[in-house]
Amino acid sequence: MAQNFDVVVIGAGPGGYVAAIRSAQLGLKTACIEREYLGGVCLNVGCIPSKAMISATHFLHKAQHDAAEMGINIKGISVDMKQLKKWKESVTTKMSGGVGGLLKGNGVTVFSGEAEFKSKTEITVKSKSGTESIMAKNFIVATGSRPIEIPGFKFDEKDILSSTGALALDQIPKSMVVIGGGYIGLEISGYMSKLGTKVTVVEASTAVLNGVVDPECAQVVSRKLSKQGVEILTGAKAKGQKKSGNGYEVTVEVGGKEQVLKCDKILVTVGRKPNSDQANLKAAGIQIDEKGFIKVDAQRRTSVPNIFAIGDIACQPMLAHKASHEGVLVAEVIAGKNRVYDAKTVPAVVFTDPEIASAGMMESEARAKGYNDLKIGKFPFAANGRATSLLETDGFVKMIADAKTHILLGVHIVGPEASNLISEAALAVEMGARLEDLALTIHPHPTLGETMMEAAEATLGHAIHIIQKPLTRGKDAHA
Numbered sequence: 125m126a127q128n129f130d131v132v133v134i135g136a137g138p139g140g141y142v143a144a145i146r147s148a149q150l151g152l153k154t155a156c157i158e159r160e161y162l163g164g165v166c167l168n169v170g171c172i173p174s175k176a177m178i179s180a181t182h183f184l185h186k187a188q189h190d191a192a193e194m195g196i197n198i199k200g201i202s203v204d205m206k207q208l209k210k211w212k213e214s215v216t217t218k219m220s221g222g223v224g225g226l227l228k229g230n231g232v233t234v235f236s237g238e239a240e241f242k243s244k245t246e247i248t249v250k251s252k253s254g255t256e257s258i259m260a261k262n263f264i265v266a267t268g269s270r271p272i273e274i275p276g277f278k279f280d281e282k283d284i285l286s287s288t289g290a291l292a293l294d295q296i297p298k299s300m301v302v303i304g305g306g307y308i309g310l311e312i313s314g315y316m317s318k319l320g321t322k323v324t325v326v327e328a329s330t331a332v333l334n335g336v337v338d339p340e341c342a343q344v345v346s347r348k349l350s351k352q353g354v355e356i357l358t359g360a361k362a363k364g365q366k367k368s369g370n371g372y373e374v375t376v377e378v379g380g381k382e383q384v385l386k387c388d389k390i391l392v393t394v395g396r397k398p399n400s401d402q403a404n405l406k407a408a409g410i411q412i413d414e415k416g417f418i419k420v421d422a423q424r425r426t427s428v429p430n431i432f433a434i435g436d437i438a439c440q441p442m443l444a445h446k447a448s449h450e451g452v453l454v455a456e457v458i459a460g461k462n463r464v465y466d467a468k469t470v471p472a473v474v475f476t477d478p479e480i481a482s483a484g485m486m487e488s489e490a491r492a493k494g495y496n497d498l499k500i501g502k503f504p505f506a507a508n509g510r511a512t513s514l515l516e517t518d519g520f521v522k523m524i525a526d527a528k529t530h531i532l533l534g535v536h537i538v539g540p541e542a543s544n545l546i547s548e549a550a551l552a553v554e555m556g557a558r559l560e561d562l563a564l565t566i567h568p569h570p571t572l573g574e575t576m577m578e579a580a581e582a583t584l585g586h587a588i589h590i591i592q593k594p595l596t597r598g599k600d601a602h603a
């Protein structure tokens with residue numbers, strides 16, 4: 125006999141497990157099906173392990189480069205890669221176990237196995253112990269995405285790696301070619317280089333993080349990576365690879381000329397694709413768009429009214445917090461609440477050194493939306509006391525506002541703790557705040573957060589801790 129539920133969530137990533145918990149909180153009889161790991165890509169082979177590696181190597185880099193300047197002499201620093209891997213795994217295990225506890229504590233029934241649709245009201249779950257049938261009034265598809273492979277670079281996860289293989293390395297390679305200068309490629313390049321690997325990034329477009337972040341922010345990171353020893357080839361296409369001794373030769377075309385890069389490992393990070401070719405979505409009649417995402421409306425309802433889709437499988441941006449937001453939204457829609465996806469911004473962070481974070485529109489996006497009269501201002505971390513005391517003065521906070529109303533349209537940060545600073549900006553953009561709201565809010569001293577207040581003041585033309593040209597000061601500067 126098939127078990128029956130109000131809601132069955134397929135996939136226990138940050139979209140799925142959040143949707144399951146919220147559904148159960150709302151009194152719906154809920155099940156969650158997961159084939160691999162609770163917490164999904166994010167907790168197991170994505171956000172969390174990559175940030176663990178980034179934290180550890182940041183610490184290493186500070187000890188090697190900044191400690192002596194602060195009068196702290198550390199001798200004999202070395203990296204025990206096996207222990208580092210063990211520690212990273214302990215972090216992901218703890219987080220994934222936490223998700224299991226939360227699901228159980230909220231009364232969600234968890235099935236381990238691969239789900240496949242049989243119809244719009246029935247799925248089967250295949251596991252080692254057999255196949256069982258599950259019926260539900262509503263389904264939430266949260267099956268996520270996987271790395272894209274490119275011709276000639278088939279992942280073996282030993283030498284030719286996706287992000288998953290790179291995160292599982294237990295030895296530090298001497299050299300690595302990273303194909304793709306998006307956020308995942310640059311985050312891994314940054315920490316591998318801090319571990320001592322000679323990294324070469326091969327990026328097809330004219331700049332790294334092209335179109336993803338504010339171009340000025342990308343430049344700061346690009347310069348810092350180069351200073352750290354990472355070679356960045358832009359306008360470069362990886363054509364193929366062949367084994368050579370213990371390593372590989374990667375053929376790359378740059379500006380019409382071919383060159384060969386020798387390396388021990390190859391990492392391919394050219395993007396991720398939704399898993400819409402799995403779980404037999406066709407059997408339920410779920411429609412897919414031309415990019416492979418499940419077609420959804422503003423409530424994240426698919427072409428089949430009782431089936432919803434959230435997270436990486438649904439639409440861009442492929443980010444964990446967007447998936448979780450949609451998880452809560454869909455559970456509430458199923459429970460009868462009148463909700464739609466109406467977020468003004470999904471803040472985004474690139475955990476490079478320094479970090480980049482943004483909320484709201486880039487200048488080009490604002491102009492494309494018809495905001496022709498903009499106020500744009502910047503405040504550098506070099507003028508902030510806390511950043512100076514941290515020896516982390518690279519970067520700035522940039523604000524873009526409508527010149528007429530002073531309503532904040534976008535905030536772009538490159539610098540220390542940009543990932544934490546951006547939440548204030550996200551709230552401001554979401555609430556339709558004006559530059560004055562940020563400038564007149566008392567920010568505690570000495571903190572990195574003061575750069576938010578001063579960037580708002582700078583955009584109004586009168587930041588205190590930088591000298592602004594008289595031209596940018598003005599009649600409309602508040603008292």
Ligand SMILES: Cc1cc2nc3c(=O)[nH]c(=O)nc-3n(C[C@H](O)[C@H](O)[C@H](O)COP(=O)(O)OP(=O)(O)OC[C@H]3O[C@@H](n4cnc5c(N)ncnc54)[C@H](O)[C@@H]3O)c2cc1C
Binds near residue numbers: 164
């Ligand atoms: C290296 C890396 C770093 C990242 N860093 C960040 C970051 O810093 N911040 C950020 O916001 N995002 C980051 N991301 C992206 C983030 O991981 C994803 O956006 C997020 O995991 C998407 O969540 P999801 O719930 O949609 O899907 P996923 O996390 O992909 O989870 C989907 C789950 O569904 C399961 N599943 C799939 N098909 C089936 C089936 N048929 N039956 C049963 N189970 C199934 C899978 O096993 C998986 O556990 C990173 C990704 C990577 C790879």
